[in-house]
Amino acid sequence: MKVVTGIPILLVVSVASICLFMIGLFRFQNHRLQQVFLNRTQRINEMITQHSHQIQYREKGLNAYDFLLRNLKEALRIQKDIEL
Amino acid sequence: MTPRVIRICCVLLLSCHFIWAQEKAAQIDSLHLALQAAKNPTDEATIIRDLAKSYMEVNLDSSIVLYKRLEDIADALKDEEMKARAHFGYAWVYDHKTRFDSVQHYLKLAEPMIDPKEDYDLHSTYLILEGRRALGLAEYEASEEIFLGAINYIESEGNKPDLAICYNNLAVIYDYLGQFEKAINMHILSANIAEEFGDVNGVAKSYNNIGLVHHSLKEYDKAKEYFLKSIALKKEVGNIVGTVSSYHNLGNVYRRHGIKLLSMEKLDTAKMYYQNALRLSEESNYDRGVTISYINLALINTTVEEFDEGIRYGKLALKRAEELNDMNSMMTASINLGDTYQFKKEYEEAEKYLVQGLDIATRIKDVNIRRRTMYLLSRLHQRQGNYKEALSYYKARVALSDSVASVDVKNKVNELETKYQTEKKEKEILTQRAELAEKDLQVRRKNTWIFGGFGLALVLGLLGYLLFNQQKLKNRQLKKEGELKAALAKIETQxxxxxxxxxxxxxxxDNIGSQLTFVTSSVDNLKFKMKGGDEKVTEKLGAISEFTTQTIYELRDTIWAMNKTEISFEDLQARIANFMDKAGGASDRVVFNFNVADGISKETELTSIQGMNVYRIIQEAVNNALKYAEASEIDVALSKTNDEEMVVRITDNGKGFDMDTVERGNGLANMKKRARDLNGGVEVTSEVGKGTKVNLQFKYGK
Known part of the structure; x- marks a missing residue:
């Protein structure tokens, strides 16, 4: 009990303050990192989706190719959204 | 102070006394009225207590009657506390009457009814009364001890008025013991408390006591000033006992001062104050006041050499003191009587009273009085010519003085020794405290370091954990981002x-296709223009046109296959079926059959090149059967030998051909080339009149 009362209150308050400050700072930083990461991944996902749509669009055209009619020119669809 | 002024003062004091007596009477009357109107015993008891207190300052016998009534009520109510208060009331009355044996009796009765831990008020009253009883019996040391104990008890409860009473009594004790410094200290403490609480009576008592100290120090004018102030205040609050006491003190100052200055005026003034005290004491039945007044009047008459009057008052005083068992008064009255008889040269009477006084002084251990009485006895015997007796008393007095001196020296030595020991112990205690403080500081410093270290470790640990967590989060994000980027790169590349x-x-x-179309149309034009010409050339031109057209088809198929990554078996099956339907529509006399074995799953995936080559081989074989075999039935069947090998079989029932003699055309060569592209093989079997079979076998899948 004496040892406990012997702890300088200033020390306890300082350590607690530093700990709280660090926890707060890291929470803030992690939150910011998460936000940046979500933005980046969202952008990448959007690009992947765009490419995927483009491929599907072309695939659809190629699927429409009829060997007998041989109207291949219509099947060969040009990229609309992506400048490669 | 001139006699005229003194007379005026006396008239004023008497006037004040008259006014005060009127006020007191009015107060008592109002209390009597309240007592008559009391509705219950508890209220009645409270009023009786107040009334008894009021009577105590004017008529002590009335107080006794009232305290008896209070005791009866307490018995009826079975209230122990009330009964104890009644006993204390008796004790106060008998204290004023200096009947200390009665005081002791009532204190003994009250004592078992008090619990010092709970009944603070009663216990402090008990201690004060007990101390005053010891003081009245001249047991100064015992009284001092009781009051010091009372101060400790009262200080713990913080009742300052009671504390002031104790200081006052202690001051009186120290005054008796000749310890004037201590007495003054006590008076100052008491006066401070009284002023703090607006206690006029207390302030008056302190003035009186300070006057006593000045008297002892022979500062007569100051003493008179304080006594007059005290009398004025005591009259204001109706304190008869105190007023009587202050009258005596004032008379004593004038007497001493008169003796010093050989002034009859001052001695007459002293006598007048003593007479005032006597009258007031008699009026209020204040026995002790009467006794002391007699003693003082005896003394002043002796001083002014009115010996008969002095003896008369002395005897009255002695009688009263004996009635009251007041040892102090008995001793003083006896010695004064002896002295007076000595001056009157009635030596036998003088010796009788002086010896009586000496006995009492010895009994109550009053050394100073003993020394003084021995001196008087020595002088008495000397005057009588009894030198032996005179020498004996003289020696006894010297021995007593020596013993007193020796005791004094011893006391002083003891006091110094005690002081030295106390200081030494205090120093030791201080050193120990300093050491303890130093150790405590060291322990605290050590603790601070330890806890500081713990704190730092905690902070660093937390920092490490937070950094690790942040890095883990970053790595996770990088990994996921890398995967996404790889996927993006892959799909982008694709x-x-x-x-x-x-x-x-x-x-x-657009380029090669249109050029080949141009070649085909040019060859066809050329072939048309050369119609009817060389048949071989025309035939050759037809072959070129057909080849070019075939090249265009193949070019388109290649372009399609190049752009298409895969084709499902279901799609291929639909396209073959579609082709068969169209071929059937073009040739009404030919029956087309298309069969797919059950073992082939519709989800089976083929590469676009595989699909295209299979389709073209089937198309080539069916076209050949239609063009050259004149078949009435064409069968196309798809099956598989195991999970990876597919078999395509095209059969017709046409005229067939001799495989050794018939010149192979481009169609068969094309089929073989496509079969090689499929990593498989194509086998064409035919006999004249028995139809033709084309058997394609290849490994499918990626």
């Missing part, structure tokens, strides 16, 4: 490749 293929395909289709 898209880019497809775009490149698309451009190449478009170029091929």
């Amino acid at each position: 898209n880019k490749l497809q775009e490149q293929r698309l451009r190449i395909s478009r170029d091929l289709h």
Whole structure:
């Protein structure tokens, strides 16, 4: 009990303050990192989706190719959204 | 102070006394009225207590009657506390009457009814009364001890008025013991408390006591000033006992001062104050006041050499003191009587009273009085010519003085020794405290370091944990981002490749395709113009046109296959079925059959090149059967030998051909080339009149 009362209150308050400050700072930083990461991944996902749509669009055209009619020119669809 | 002024003062004091007596009477009357109107015993008891207290300052016998009534009520109510208060009331009355044996009796009765831990008020009253009883019996040391104990008890409860009473009594004790410094200290403490609480009576008592100290120090004018102030205040609050006491003190000052200055005026003034005290004491039945007044009047008459009057008052005083068992008064009255008889040269009477006084002084251990009485006895015997007796008393007095001196020296030595020991112990205690403080400081410093270290470790640990967590989060994000980027790169590359293929395909289709079409149409024109010419040339031109057309088809198929990554078996099956239907529509006399074995799953995936080559081989074989075999039935069957090998069989029931003699055309060569592209093989079997069989076998899948 004496040892406990012997702890300088200033020390306890300082350590607690530093700990709280660090926890707060890291929470803030992690939150910011998460936000940046979500933005980046969202952008990448959007690009992947765009490419995927483009491929599907072309695939659809190629699927429409009829060997007998041989109207291949219509099947060969040009990229609309992506400048490669 | 002139006699005229003194007389005026006396008249004023008497006037004040008259006014005070009127006020007191009015107060008592109002209390009597309240007592008559009391509704219950408890209220009645409270009023009786107040009334008894009021009577105590004017008529002590009335107080006794009232305290008896209070005791009866307490018995009826079975209230122990009330009964104890009644006993204390008796004790106060008998204290004023200096009947200390009665005081002791009532204190003994009250004592078992008090619990010092709970009944603070009663216990402090008990201690004060007990101390005053010891003081009245001249047991100064015992009284001092009781009051010091009372101060400790009262200080713990913080009742300052009671504390002031104790200081006052202690001051009186120290005054008796000749310890004037201590007495003054006590008076100052008491006066401070009284002023703090607006206690006029207390302030008056302190003035009186300070006057006593000045008297002892022979500062007569100051003493008179304080006594007059005290009398004025005591009259204001109706304190008869105190007023009587202050009258005596004032008379004593004038007497001493008169003796010193050989002034009859001052001695007369002293006598007047003593007479005032006597009258007031008699009026209020204040026995002790009467006794002391007699003693003082005896003394002043002796001083002014009115010996008969002095003896008369002395005897009255002695009688009263004996009645009251007041040892102090008995001793003083006896010695004064002895002295007076000595002056009157009635030596036998003088010796009788002086010896009586000496006995009492010895009994109550009053050394100073003993020394003084021995001196008087020695002088008495000397005057009588009894030198032996005179010498004996003289020696006894010297021995007593020596013993007193020795005791004094011893006391002083003891006091110094005690002081030295106390200081030494205090120093030791201080040193120990300093050491303890130092150790405590060291322990605290050590603790601070330890806890500081713990704190730092905690902070660093937390920092490490937070950094580790943040890094883990970053790594997780990087990994996921890397995967996404790889996926993006893959799909981007795929898209880019497809775009490149698309451009190449478009170029091929638009340029080479149109050029080949131009070649075909040119050859067909040429062939048309040469109609009827050389048959071989025309036939050759037809072959070129057909080849070119075939090249265009193949070019388109290649472009398609280049852009298409895969084709499902279901799609291929639909396209074959579609082709068969159209072929059937073009040739009404030919029956087309198309069978797919059950073992082939519709989800089976083929590469676009595989699909295209299979389709073209079937198309070539069916076209050949239609063109050359004159068949009435054409069968196309798809089956598989195991999970990876597919078999395509095209059979017709046409005229067939001799495989050794018939010249092979481009169609068969094309089929073989496509079979090689499929990593498989194609086998054409035919006999004249028995139809033709084309058997394609290849490994499918990626």
